[in-house]
Amino acid sequence: MPEFPVWYEHIHTCKQTGARVGKVHTPHGTFMTPAFMPVGTQASVKGMSPEEVSGMGAGIILSNTYHLWLRPGSDIVAEAGGLHKFMNWNGAVLTDSGGFQVFSLAKPKDIVEEGVKFSSHIDGRKLFLTPEISMQVQNDLGSDIIMAFDECCPYPSPKDYAKRSLERTTRWLDRCIEAHKRPDEQALFGIIQGSMYEDLRKISAEQITSRNLAGYAIGGISVGEPKELFLKMIDCTVPLMPEDKPRYLMGVGTPDYLIEGSCRGVDMFDCVLPTRMGRHGTILTDHGRKIIRDKKYARDFGPMDPGCDCYACRNYSAAYVRHLIKANEMFGLRLCTFHNIHYLLRLMERVREAIMNDRLGDFRDEYYKTISQEA
Amino acid sequence: MPEFPVWYEHIHTCKQTGARVGKVHTPHGTFMTPAFMPVGTQASVKGMSPEEVSGMGAGIILSNTYHLWLRPGSDIVAEAGGLHKFMNWNGAVLTDSGGFQVFSLAKPKDIVEEGVKFSSHIDGRKLFLTPEISMQVQNDLGSDIIMAFDECCPYPSPKDYAKRSLERTTRWLDRCIEAHKRPDEQALFGIIQGSMYEDLRKISAEQITSRNLAGYAIGGISVGEPKELFLKMIDCTVPLMPEDKPRYLMGVGTPDYLIEGSCRGVDMFDCVLPTRMGRHGTILTDHGRKIIRDKKYARDFGPMDPGCDCYACRNYSAAYVRHLIKANEMFGLRLCTFHNIHYLLRLMERVREAIMNDRLGDFRDEYYKTISQEA
Numbered sequence: 155m156p157e158f159p160v161w162y163e164h165i166h167t168c169k170q171t172g173a174r175v176g177k178v179h180t181p182h183g184t185f186m187t188p189a190f191m192p193v194g195t196q197a198s199v200k201g202m203s204p205e206e207v208s209g210m211g212a213g214i215i216l217s218n219t220y221h222l223w224l225r226p227g228s229d230i231v232a233e234a235g236g237l238h239k240f241m242n243w244n245g246a247v248l249t250d251s252g253g254f255q256v257f258s259l260a261k262p263k264d265i266v267e268e269g270v271k272f273s274s275h276i277d278g279r280k281l282f283l284t285p286e287i288s289m290q291v292q293n294d295l296g297s298d299i300i301m302a303f304d305e306c307c308p309y310p311s312p313k314d315y316a317k318r319s320l321e322r323t324t325r326w327l328d329r330c331i332e333a334h335k336r337p338d339e340q341a342l343f344g345i346i347q348g349s350m351y352e353d354l355r356k357i358s359a360e361q362i363t364s365r366n367l368a369g370y371a372i373g374g375i376s377v378g379e380p381k382e383l384f385l386k387m388i389d390c391t392v393p394l395m396p397e398d399k400p401r402y403l404m405g406v407g408t409p410d411y412l413i414e415g416s417c418r419g420v421d422m423f424d425c426v427l428p429t430r431m432g433r434h435g436t437i438l439t440d441h442g443r444k445i446i447r448d449k450k451y452a453r454d455f456g457p458m459d460p461g462c463d464c465y466a467c468r469n470y471s472a473a474y475v476r477h478l479i480k481a482n483e484m485f486g487l488r489l490c491t492f493h494n495i496h497y498l499l500r501l502m503e504r505v506r507e508a509i510m511n512d513r514l515g516d517f518r519d520e521y522y523k524t525i526s527q528e529a
Numbered sequence: 530m531p532e533f534p535v536w537y538e539h540i541h542t543c544k545q546t547g548a549r550v551g552k553v554h555t556p557h558g559t560f561m562t563p564a565f566m567p568v569g570t571q572a573s574v575k576g577m578s579p580e581e582v583s584g585m586g587a588g589i590i591l592s593n594t595y596h597l598w599l600r601p602g603s604d605i606v607a608e609a610g611g612l613h614k615f616m617n618w619n620g621a622v623l624t625d626s627g628g629f630q631v632f633s634l635a636k637p638k639d640i641v642e643e644g645v646k647f648s649s650h651i652d653g654r655k656l657f658l659t660p661e662i663s664m665q666v667q668n669d670l671g672s673d674i675i676m677a678f679d680e681c682c683p684y685p686s687p688k689d690y691a692k693r694s695l696e697r698t699t700r701w702l703d704r705c706i707e708a709h710k711r712p713d714e715q716a717l718f719g720i721i722q723g724s725m726y727e728d729l730r731k732i733s734a735e736q737i738t739s740r741n742l743a744g745y746a747i748g749g750i751s752v753g754e755p756k757e758l759f760l761k762m763i764d765c766t767v768p769l770m771p772e773d774k775p776r777y778l779m780g781v782g783t784p785d786y787l788i789e790g791s792c793r794g795v796d797m798f799d800c801v802l803p804t805r806m807g808r809h810g811t812i813l814t815d816h817g818r819k820i821i822r823d824k825k826y827a828r829d830f831g832p833m834d835p836g837c838d839c840y841a842c843r844n845y846s847a848a849y850v851r852h853l854i855k856a857n858e859m860f861g862l863r864l865c866t867f868h869n870i871h872y873l874l875r876l877m878e879r880v881r882e883a884i885m886n887d888r889l890g891d892f893r894d895e896y897y898k899t900i901s902q903e904a
Contacts, residue, residue, distance in 0.1 A: 197852065201859040226827065226852040234830050234848060242844045452601065455609050469617045473609060477572065477601040484576040484859055 158368035160299055160341035162187075162400045162421070169512040171417040173505075178214075178400050178421065180246040180298040181339060182238060185213025187400065187421035188505055190412060190498045191248060193429060196221045197231070197241045200429045201488045202495070204243045210464070210496045211503070213245050214298075216424040219291050220252035220283075224274055228294035236296030248299040248424070251288045251330075251345075254306050254405075265305065267322065285329040293335045301371065302330040304345040309377040316349035317357075323347045324361040331365060341368030343402060349374060350383050352390045359394035370395050371402040372420075376411065385414060392419045409438060409501055409525070413518050416505045428498050432491030435479035438498070440524045446490060451476040458489075464496035465489075533743035535621075535674055535716035537562075537775045537796070544887040546792040548880075553589075553775050553796065555621040555673040556714060557613060560588025562775065562796035563880055565787060565873045566623060568804060571596045572606070572616045575804045576863045577870070579618045585839075585871045586878070588620050589673075591799040594666050595627035595658075599649055603669035611671030623674040623799070626663045626705075626720075629681050629780075640680065642697065660701040664708035672715060676746065677705040679720040684752040691724035692732075698722045699736040706740060716743030718777060724749060725758050727765045734769035745770050746777040747795075751786065760789060767794045784813060784876055784900070788893050791880045803873050807866030810854035813873070815899045821865060826851045833864075839871035840864075 156179070163177040176187045192199045192207055195218045199207050207215060217237060222228060234240040237247055256270050264271035269284030285303040292300035304323040307316050327344050334342050344362040348354030363370055372395075375387045388403065395401050402422040403415045412423055428438065435447040439459045444451075446458055457467035458475055466475065466489035478486025508517035531554070538552040551562045567574045567582055570593045574582050582590060592612060597603060609615040612622055631645050639646035644659030660678040667675035679698040682691050702719050709717050719737040723729030738745055747770075750762045763778065770776050777797040778790045787798055803813065810822040814834045819826075821833055832842035833850055841850065841864040853861025883892035 196856040196858055197849070198858045198860045201863075203860065203863075221856075225856055226848070230828060230848060230852075233828060234846060240846070240849055242849075453605060453608060471609060471615070473601070473605060474572070474615055474617075477605070481571040481596075481600055483571055483573045484862070485573045485578065487859070488576075488578070 158341045159337075159339055160368045160400070162369070162398060164397070166510050168509040168514045170515040171509075172419055173416045173509045173514045174419055174421070175506050175509045176400075176421060178246075180214070180341075182244060182246045182298050183213055185246060186506060188412070188416040188502055188509075189214060189422050190502045191216045191422060191424040192495050192499075193217075193424055193426045194241070194243075195426070196225070197237060199495070200433060201484070201491045204241060206465075206492065207495065208243075208245055210492075211499050212495070214248060214422075215243065215245065216248045216250065217295070217297065218252070218255065219249045219288060219295065220255035222249075222295060223252060223291045224276055224281075228291040232294040232296070236294075238296065246299070247295075247297040248422075249292050249295055249297040249301065250404075251301040251303040252283055252291070253288070253303050256283050257306055257308075267325075285326045286333040289330050289333040289335070293340065296336075296340065298340060299369065300334070300340050300342050302327045302342060302344050304347060304373055306374045306377065307347065307349045309350065309379045311349045313349070313351055313354070316347075316351060316354055319349075320347040320354055320358040320361075323358070327362060327365060331367075343367060343369040343371050343400075345371045345373040345404070346391055346395075347374045348391075350379055350387060352386070355387060355391045356394060359391055363394065363396060367399070369400040369402060371404050373404045375403075376406045384411070385418075388415060388418045388420065409498070410522070412498065412501060413505060413514075413521060416502075416509070417514055417518060428494030429491050432494045433487045435475075435486065435490055437490050437493050440521070441527055442525050446472060446476050447479045448476070458493060459497070462493065462497070464493050464500075466493040466496075533716045534712075534714055535743045535775070537744070537773060539772070541885050543884040543889045545890040546884075547794055548791045548884045548889045549794055549796070550881050550884045551775075551796060553621075555589070555716075557619060557621045557673050558588055560621060561881060563787070563791040563877055563884075564589060564797050565877045566591045566797060566799040567870050568592075568799055568801045569616070569618075570801070571600070572612060574870070575808060576859070576866045579616060581840075581867065582870065583618075583620055585867075586874050587870070589623060589797075590618065590620065591623045591625065592670070592672065593627070593630065594624045594663060594670065595630035597624075597670060598627060598666045599651055599656075603666040607669040607671070611669075613671065621674070622670075622672040623777075623797075624667050624670055624672040624676065625779075626676040626678040627658055627666070628663070628678050631658050632681055632683075642700075660704040661708040664705050664710070668710045668715065671711075674744065675709070675715050675717050677702045677717060677719050679722060679748055681749045681752065682722065682724045684725065684754045686724045688724070688726055688729070691722075691726060691729055694724075695722040695729055695733040695736075698733070702737060702740060706742075718742060718744040718746050718775075720746045720748040720779070721766055721770075722749045723766075725754055725762060727761070730762060730766045731769060734766055738769065738771060742774070744775040744777060746779050748779045750778075751781045759786070760793075763790060763793045763795065784873070785897070787873065787876060788880060788889075788896060791877075791884070792889055792893060803869030804866050807869045808862045810851075810861065810865055812865050812868050815896070816903055817900050821847060821851050822854045823851075833868060834872070837868065837872070839868050841868040841871075
């Protein structure tokens, strides 16, 4: 009997990179890792039906505690029978803690030991979010993986602030553990902070992983820092994370970051990139991004991404999708979003395959080569 | 061998009303009549995939010549292999002539014998639409049914204007017949005008039906007139239309108008109502319209329309759809649109069943009764 409702099963470690393939088991099914989690901020992956998202092979999605707390309210989601039932999604769900959104709305002086004061982005009303409230909301939502309430420092942050912040994040984690009311059904993950300082990352990793939790995340990176710093932070943090638990890199991202993270032993990623880019009529391909609304696709009667086998590329031409986007037709955004989510899910499949064949390093090199060449 | 690429097969006439069930055969499949045609103005039924529309049972959709002429341009659609291929729709397509949109953009003095001068709603550039251009554009689009270029008089219109206008519509029809280049693949329908004057309707019907065409339409009604006048105009026009050809009532509509039109022997209808209402978060039911964004649905965890078996009602609660609409989530509009198109297609199925059982008059009475009672 596993200790937690969510647990990691290791399958293979890549001899070339140390990347790993595994399975994460949850109360709502199992998904293969490394995994990309599409984001459904407000209980909907923008533009997509749940069947479309699961049909593409997504086993887990992310939803946002802050947004659902404000609208429709976690009490309504709880009354509906929880987030899975509310949105008709049978796979796994991870919810963030609300911290990331709240810190972007709060002034520095409004971050106090008890929690964070901020104004709602919807109607401006004053709100106060604490570790206890975050847990209560996430318990209401009933997500399979719930995240500890942490502070994500902006980039750059002074070292003394980053240190005080990570210490507070650890104290908040203990309050989360205490406040979490459904530990048999929902797995709490702790979040390692420490801004861009290697020694602080080490301190935070030691503190956070000393608490016995179902999984651990790296927070506070991919917040605007240069890529070298991003890689350095993962390099120094992942080795401090337990091998028998899932490792989640928050808010990542772009294809190259997903591959780099996987190379370093990360198991889970999430990002709004595929949905946000899709809504702007831009798609991801092995040869970089394509801005489908561009005039050069007006008479391109082939698929947006030749060789792609997604629903959009199998059935529609670049010229058609461009027309829909130019004409502000919803279906154009649906098709681009569909392609982008499919692209990242398929990319992770290719990453897992490369790991199984002990050649993720080669795969990375090949990917960087094709992505720099225009189609 | 039928004379036209689109032809009508009669199945049954309702003993109670004279309404008729039939089949319309087209180069892209057969559909049962009376039929409702969802509107895909810009080569997309707003928010829906072609599979979703056909999966609900729609055998024909309408698309707009004016919009496609301007964007992406009918040359691009022709290069793509025609509208069916461009939008990946395997059912039948009817295109309007562009007249309806153009007249709403043109000033009265810009309507001349040759055609209509107007400014593009996209970039304001000056354009000139004639019967010949309308035919050329519709030949490029490759729709199964193409409509003659006519003038739809505004309501109210002075009788002398309406008379001059209907005479011109007849002359334009002759130019359309002359200009139509693909008569073996695309069926041209003529349009009866005459504003709200019974004698003018009669004159127009005689003129238009004296031309041997695949089908005939009633235009220029449902333009803001009272319901009595609407019914009077159908009453006096339909009996003048041939029994062996499809009869199409343009721009209709609401559930009661669909039933009234069917009672009077109309076979085809189109309207933006289900998609437009869906995009505003309102749904059609047997008990009238429901504004799903209304607060009273915040904790309604049953389906939007109890008893409805559409995808939206089978899988989601009113509370969830309300949340999506309040949160500006695209998927909420998709679900409402889905329901509304399904509702009207299902309504036409019920109408056909009532005709087959010689009880469409009873069905109409029952419908008026339930629709006046709140759910």
